[in-house]
Amino acid sequence: MSITAKADPAIPAGSAGPLSKRRPFGDRGFQILALSAGLLVLVILVLIAVSMTQQSTTWFSTEGWSGVFSTDWDPAHNKFGAVPFIYGTLITAAIAIVIAYPVSVGIALLLTEVVPRRFARPIVYVIDLLAVVPSVVWGLWGILVLAPWLQTIYQDIASGLTGVPVLSTFFGGQGVSGASFFTAGLILAVMITPIVTSLSREVIATVPVIDREGAYALGATRWEMIQGAVWPHSQAGIVGAVLLGLGRAMGETIAAALVIGSSPTITTHLFSTGYSMPAVIANQFGEATVGVFRAALIGMGVLLFILTIIINLSARAIVGRSVRRARGA
Amino acid sequence: MEQQEQQEQKVTAKLQVPETTATPAVAPATAGSEVFETKNVSIYYGSFRAVTDVSLAIYENQITAFIGPSGCGKTTVLRTLNRMNDLIPSARVEGDVHYRGASLYSKSVSPTAVRRRIGMVFQKPNPFPKSIYENVAYGPRINGIRGKSRLDEIVERSLRQAALWDEVKDRMGKSGLGLSGGQAQRLCIARTLAVEPDVVLMDEPCSALDPIATGRIEDLMQEIKSRYTIVIVTHNMQQATRVSDRTAFFSVLRDERPGASDTRTGVLVEYGATQQIFEDPHDSRTQAYVTGRMG
């Protein structure tokens, strides 16, 4: 340390207060704290899998695999087949995706290609507003307002379609109800639109400007440019975004629980009442006090967990790869 | 001999533990004593040798300039002096680096303690997104200095030393990000001076600034020279002649095999008094560079 001509020797460099002795330890301590917080994620995920599987073993042991995957659900007679609910989960999610996919991609394209920067903000705000409505409010509105209104519409459609070959299998049928697979799918579609839209935007934004300009320079219209330049680049990523939406739709519980009709049915008639995994868990858990009933519900929770993890893993991997390829390449 | 050992031990001791010791009872150093000495220092990034075999000494209260073409390791060597290369995981230093007699890279030395004594000003001004006051007070604060009046005093003194006080004294609460390039760099200098370092390293401090701001910082360097030892990396040869006492010229290591292009490894070509380097360079490469034929 230089001694000569220092301005103020009372403050030698590196002088420190009483904390100094602890400083190296504090530095390590903070790192350990941060690491622990990060590890918590892994711990929780593992615990979820382990503890819930544990609680559901009686379901598998009593029913056996054939019982678990049977179509017979009758708690009063100790029948706990899960297939109606798996079916319902898949069907409603499929309906949700079929509706949400074109809508979300359309809005994403609207925001990235059509609308000038200034006006994009309000549209994004509206989408955020859509996302902020809680699931239970969608369910409330769904069962008290939408379902009754749709009931009459469904009836008209169903009766109008009697005898028509393909369509009546889906949209015909006798037991038409406002609370049905289709209504649930509809509401799920609305609920997953925000996230599919925002992820699609992210993917589309990585399309290089050069490619866009190249298409325009060849005299393409905007739609042709989208087909030629945007679509090839973002196709994979959008698949990932849609998968993510699928995962959300499958797990969305409360809205589905309220409007799906709560009756375990396997049918192609989309206007019929039905049931799904999260819905039955939410609705019946209160009554399933002990035994195999509860184990069955928790077991379906495990199924749901595994399904959504797999779908999310794939979705994130696909989106991540497509974004990285476009940016980093 | 024993005195030197004592001095060495005391400095090593200070470098190990980042805490205050009693008033340093080190033998007073005379102007012209060695602050840094490097012996056969090579710096690697992974297996890539960035700089090879650098041996030089930096003297107290002088301004030493590192000059040379791009990519010849000047900044790498500079950052070795305050252990900033530690932040790069693959970086490795071989050879000896001594600071006031103590080995800078020995296992018991704490990098944070090193950096409190050897400060650095960067190429692009990087004030914190805090107020001007807080920018300057940051260093003293993390060194444990509380007490508003103490801090006020340090802040004012540092800003005066950095020739910025008059311009900002009425807006100390405003964000440091709102300053012009030259002002921001002087703020960064004030921030560095606030911890009362022994040495100030400057990595092309003026390259992002206009000529007038550059001139002010060069004047600043001359003013604070009597209190600090300064090492500056610069691309600007005129700057080196204007401000520095000694100059080290770096270049890339030539590959002597026929037809081979130069390697990317930096090497110290020549080191001496600035006047000698520019008016009477001993090495032909130095001569080519300073007369403008190369780099």
Next chain:
Amino acid sequence: MMAVASEQPASGVDLREPGGWRRTKNQIATVGMWIAFAVMLVPLGFVLVTVIAKGASAISWQFLTNSTIPVNVLPVTYGGVGPAVIGTLEITGFAALIAIPLGVLGGVYINEYGGNHVLARVINFMADVMTGVPSIIMGLFIFTIWVLHFGYSGLAGSFALACLMLPIVIRSTYEMLRLVPDSLREASYALGATKARVTVTVVLPAAIGGIVSGALLAVARAAGETAPLIFTIFVTQTLNSNLFSGANTALSTLIFQNATQPYTGAQDRAWGSALTLIAIAFILMIAARLVTARFSRYSQ
């Protein structure tokens, strides 16, 4: 691009807009995109209008604060949903208290300490995946791990909501920290700060706007959740301001219960609660926007 009118310039070059099918396709596509937007607007508008119309008539000071939730038969003018309001605030608040510091620390680990280590990348990826785990799973999880041993309580509900919020806060903190330029960290190191100091005194303050905003959005999400709560708080109708013991209630669970009731009173209470919930979520969202606008220095 302006279409030149039907006059042809004398040189015979045709610079008009491509006509016919190409132009029509383009227009259809554009209209299609706007329709997509409208399609999304319809349910949004519908739901907001309904909730506001039906909820506004139910809401009053008494509604929000009265501590007796009446039986379902009674109309909305009796009693109120005070316990549910307090429940939502307490349970969500405590969940935030747990999840936000842990989430910020987790994000700090990934960005500041993790570097390229496999562990950090795994944690980052799994946190991302965890944001997609259905909230009902969190409820079931806390049920099996806590409620089976310690019984129902608002605390259990907070744990479930915290599990939901944690990965969201981790991810948003990570994204914000990524945006802080390295030169700030370097300057802080060069002044002799330890890594913890650099992070706490320079990096976090620089990113604080985005971090707070992300946290507020996570809270908004948690406040509206129902599924994590129905397995953990065992909904009651009476006020229980003790978070740590005994069953509790919340606005979301109340709505869930009342939605299937045939009585107008119960349904009105549900609408009123729905409006309250949306208002809370909306306020938090606006707050998040404001924080971003005023305090975010480094944004994408």
